[in-house]
Amino acid sequence: MSDILTRRDFLFIGGATVAGVTLGEAGRRLLARADARQGALHVTGQQRFVTTVCRECPAACGVRVRLIDEVPVKLEGNPLCPFGRGRLCAKGQAAIEGYFDPDRLVGPARRTGKRGEHRWEPITWDAAIAELASHVTAAASQPASQTLAFAAEEHGPLASAWARFWEAAGAKPVWMHAATPARLRRRFAALTGVEADPQFDLEHATHVVSFGAPIAEDWLSPVWAQRAYGRFRRSPSRTRGRLVQIDAHRSITARKADEWLAVSPEQQVTLAYGLASGILRENRSDRTFLDAFGGNQAAFEREVVDTYPPDEVATATGVPVVTVLRLARDLAASPRPLVLVNADAPAGLIDAVFALNTLLGALDREGGVVASPAPPAEEPSDGVAVLGEMVAGTRQPRLIALRDASALRSLSAPAGYKAAIDKAEFIVSFSPYLDETADVADLLLPGPTPLESWHAVTPPSVVRAECLALARPAVGARLDTRESLTVLRSVATKAGGAIADACSWTSSESIATAEMERLYAARRGGPYSDAHETTWLSELERGGWWVSATATKGAFAQAVLEAGGWDDPFFAPDGIREALKARGGVSWPAARLTLASGTAPGRATADSLNQTLVGADDQFPLRLITFTPATVALHGGENNPSLFELLGQPEGQPWRVWAELNPDTAGEYGISSGSEIRLTSASGGSLDAVALVVEGMTHGAVAVAFVPALPAGGRWARLVHADVRSLMGGDGRRDRFAVRMAKA
Amino acid sequence: MARWGLVIDLDRCTACQACVVACKHENNVPFSTPETSARGRLMTWIQLVGVEMPGGTTAMMPMMCQQCDRPPCTDVCPTSATYLNPEGIVAQIYPRCIGCRYCTNACPYAVKLFNWTAPEWPESMAPMRNPDVSIRPMGVVEKCTFCHHRLQQAREEARAAGRALAAEDYVPACVQTCPSDAMVFGDLDDPHSQVAGLAASTRAFRWMEDLGTRPKVVYLREGE
Incomplete structure (x- = not known):
């Protein structure tokens, strides 16, 4: 073929290029024909989708990768993934930037x-x-x-x-x-004796009180949680779900809640028991449930009522008595109340939340807490x-x-x-x-990055199925990895x-293959399937029919890899109630209430807490609260520019690390939203941030977003300098810290 | 002919901003830096905006081109670079745009963005650009197109399959990724469509509807 284009060739290629730009797929096909004739242009634009697994957090949501000429151009959710159901969060969407990261390591x-x-x-x-x-x-x-x-x-x-x-x-x-449900398992097992991860049926609850659970951010399995939240709020033929958020700072979940109460992490356990006390004092607990499964509830009731009188709870937490009682009454009056907790919460708070759910009869019921059907991971x-x-x-x-x-x-x-x-x-x-x-x-x-890797990951158990996310590399290795x-x-x-x-393995592929052979031999479950198929299989198995989706080992492996995973939707309801019946009822967290000092957990007042702040005195009068924005990657890469743009939004401060302040505290310092501030700690560390004045924030505290600084990291990561760990003695955290603030 | 519209249920929305990232990748919107952001030149076709609502509460609204039925931007465009197409999408023809920015000033929603610099991607990232969407040069105005290229593609696929285009064949990238199902897209003129039903809800409102722009992005307010 001649290297010189004729006038006819030029017009054909030119016309096809215009068609390709303006006509999308058909234009590209035309262009591909021109390419085939000329052999000079390479614009075929063949599209195909492959499945993989998102690894930006432990949730392991299913991903479909759109490939054009075998190059990934976009990530989408895998509709067959039983907990992602075709959706992705911001971190999942941005994961493709990790693959193309210009500052990735190129080899050993x-x-x-x-x-x-x-x-x-x-x-x-x-x-x-x-x-x-x-x-x-x-x-x-x-x-x-x-x-x-x-x-x-x-x-x-x-x-x-x-x-x-x-x-x-x-x-x-x-x-x-x-922060996965596995962290809650030990406390759940202590209460019920059931050795399984607890699952929260947020979707079907009617009234939720959440103790720091970041539902709108990254709770347990973020995409599942947000899907459940959407349905909890608005579903056809159901009343709107009501949400009360107890959080130390105004998180996104707090902003979305119907009511937000700023309560410090230490005092949340007091409030939780205060709600229990309010429910018990007014005899609003679920008596039917407690009579059947309450065990030694009388002792627990006495302790809670004696230890947490509403007025003392109000003094300790700063939440007015009327609010404590109203929250308790609203919870008990709702048809399907549910209390949630962050998986990172202290054991005492988790115990209090499970005890509250028990008082409300929320174990083993729609819109309540159920035991995962998946075997607990080590x-x-x-x-x-x-x-x-x-x-x-x-x-x-x-x-x-x-x-x-x-x-x-x-x-x-x-x-x-x-x-x-x-x-x-x-x-x-x-x-x-x-x-x-x-x-x-x-x-x-x-x-390799997740797009280039094999996956065989057990996701956190949030749906009523046993799941294993399985996928082969979506693309070949881009670099020498x-x-x-x-x-x-x-x-x-x-x-x-x-x-x-x-x-015993030769590669990740051999491990994944061996796992698929094991699953095939088990003759249960099958490749991820759509929601209707999953429900159908679940009903069949409930009726005693186990359906093998594929006839041969190879076909099974192929189907699982194409679907992006394997799941067994079998679910036995009433697991908790049966276990409770066998062990004579709930084991209430009584030990937590009989401390040698006679002081219950969380009964510390705000004053006594302030005395324990590291470095708290006249020079460092503000309490430091830290939180991690949902868009910060703590497990994956941290050089994704689109995620940095989301920092400081929707406050109009992209790329910025921000600090939240109560209006009174801000007023004392002459600071308004958008002011540049400098925080300094007793360790000598300092941090510059943009101030955000938040109605309802705790007085005398400053809440700072945690964004790990990477001065020697990738080109975008280097641009964000403010790392709250710099206030904590260089590179670590103690539980409570005090800082001083000034205009930068 | 369909009249495409988008309903965003603010009660379902979790402000996760997955839509923002999905749009960025789908439409080849270039990345910013702290400097460009500080100068107010952040390029994003959709972003979360805190809006004070009646009653003093602040709603976090995903804000993009509102695809007005009476768009003020098209009236002022001297070159017809921006116009209302027959399906109700406010289209933007970049080669026609002379960068006068009349439309950015006329738009009450501030969602038309001027390209102050040539879009740039690091060399390694150039292949991730979507070949279905053209790269806008410096000096032109760009904005959300309801992922119009996806409509083209859906139409072609329907034609190839020998059937009529169904409304659900066409889904913009933001709607596709929304984890809480807060976004619903479809034909507002089809009385049986979900989007038309939601747009007629008692919770429905259009942003700044008193200006008479008749947006086809409809929000459902939060609360009882």
Whole structure:
């Protein structure tokens, strides 16, 4: 073919290009024909969709990737995903930016300068694996300095394989807690004896009091929660659901609520028991339920009524007596009341919330709390506690592995944890991004982004089905990356012995394939299916029919991967009531109310709380409250420009870290919304933010958004400097902090 | 012919801003920086806006081109770059736009945005741009088009399947991703459509409807 275009060719290509621009798909087909004739232009625009799994938070929602000529251009929700149902949150939508991130790590590298100087030399994968293998083998021979392998909490076959490798190498896999229902399980089991994750049927509730549950933000499984919220608020042929939010600051959920009460986290438990007291004093509890399942309720009732008289609750929490009583009456008067709690809440508050739900008869009923049908996942170690041991010096690992940045992005880690991590002789990072792990790592072994990865993840249990999100890579690797499990397999081969024996896989694909074979052999459940099909299968199984969707192992695996996962919608109702019947009723959280001092949890007054603030005096008179905006990625990449634009919205302050203030507090300082302020703590740290005056905020407090600063991170992450951890002694958090404020 | 409209139920909306990101990717809206944002040049076709409502409460409203039936912007455009198409979508023809910004001033909703700079993506991100949507050059005005290209595509797919276009074939990106099902899109002239039913609800209002612009974005107020 000639390289010179004739006039006829020029007109044809030109016309087709115009058609392609203006006629969409048909135009592109025309253009493709021109391309085929000429062989010079490459604009075929073939579209196809593939399924994958969102990994920006633990929810593992199903994703459809729109590929044009095998290049991803847009993410959409997977309609077959039983909890996402075709929708995605802002973080899920923005995940594609992680794949294209211009500042992603391009391949394995070894540190050449000091830690944090970011001087690296590229190395081959063989050299990188040899180096890691030598360190793993050396560390395994020194059990006294046990290796730590940090990762964001994850359940499922791939997470198990990661843990298996490190355990075989004598290391401790450390999971950084995510706010999933699994965190509520222990308290739920203490109350009911049911060893299952509790599920909240928000969708069918009629009146909800939420103790800090970020429903509109990132509660348990964000897309599911928001879908449930929409239906709770407005559904055909149902009255509108009413929401009361108890939150320390004006969260998005607080803004959406019918009523928001600013109550500090410590005092929320007092208010919860105060509501219980109000319900019991006026005999408004669900007597039918309690008579059947109440157990030793009389003792609990006496304690609550004696310990939490409404006037004392009002004094402790700042919520007027009439409001406490009204909230209790409204709850009890509603047909299907429900009390929610954040999964990160202290155990005392979770106990109080479950006790309230029990008083309202909200266990095992529509619009209440039910037990998950999925088998509970193994409870992971507490990552923050391990970091605390490192700070205290009781744990001094020589080798640390960081699968992601979650260990360095925790707001609840103790002060000095970063320095404690830095003491390790050798640190390896598997993160695909230029994030905090690169500040401390000696060896970078970048893994693929979620679009390029295999997935076999057990999602948090929020729907009445057992689920496993399964997907193959949506696209090929863009850069020289390797799955961490493939790398660990190579390391195991080099190390030999027990480590090699423990690693039975060759890659993530082999683990996912083995899991699908196990599911096929179990002959239950099937590929994710649409809502109608799921309901139908559930009803069939309730009637005793188990339907195998596919005839062969290969067809089953293909169907599961195309659907984006496997689920078994079987659900046995009344699990809690049966368990309660067997054990003689509820075990009320009585121990919590009989402290040796005679002081119930949360009975501390505002004054006594202020006395315990770190550094609180005339110089630092404001209490610091921190919160994490829903658009901040604590598990995935943190260089997504579209998410930074959402910070400070809808207040018209994009890209800004903001601080919320009570109007009186703001007035004392002459500050108004939009003012630039500087907060300083006793540790000498400071932070600049934009002020937001909020009616209803706690007086004498300032609530600051937590956005991890990455001065050496990607190009967009570098532009946001204000990290609230700078007020907390450098790099960690204590529970309560005091600050002073001035105009910047 | 359909008259496309959008209903946003503020009671269902969780202000999650997934619609904002979905729109950005779908329509090749370039990313901003703190500097461009501080200068008021944030480019976003839809954004969450805090609006004071009667009674003193503040609603968080997803705000985009209201697709007026009597659009003030088209009246002032000297080149007919912006016009009301037969299906009720206020269209924007970028090659015709001379950047006079009359329309941005005439729009009471401040949702028409002027391109002060040439749109830029880092080299690695260029492939993620949607080939169905043209890139706007510097010096022209752009705005929400109800993802008009999706209508084109839906029409072609219906034609290829040998059937008539159904209203549910055409869904803008913001509606498609909305986790709380707060957004409903469809033909306002079809009395049996969900969107028409909701638009006739007692909770329905149109933003600044007293100006007589007759928007086809209808909000459902919060509360009882």
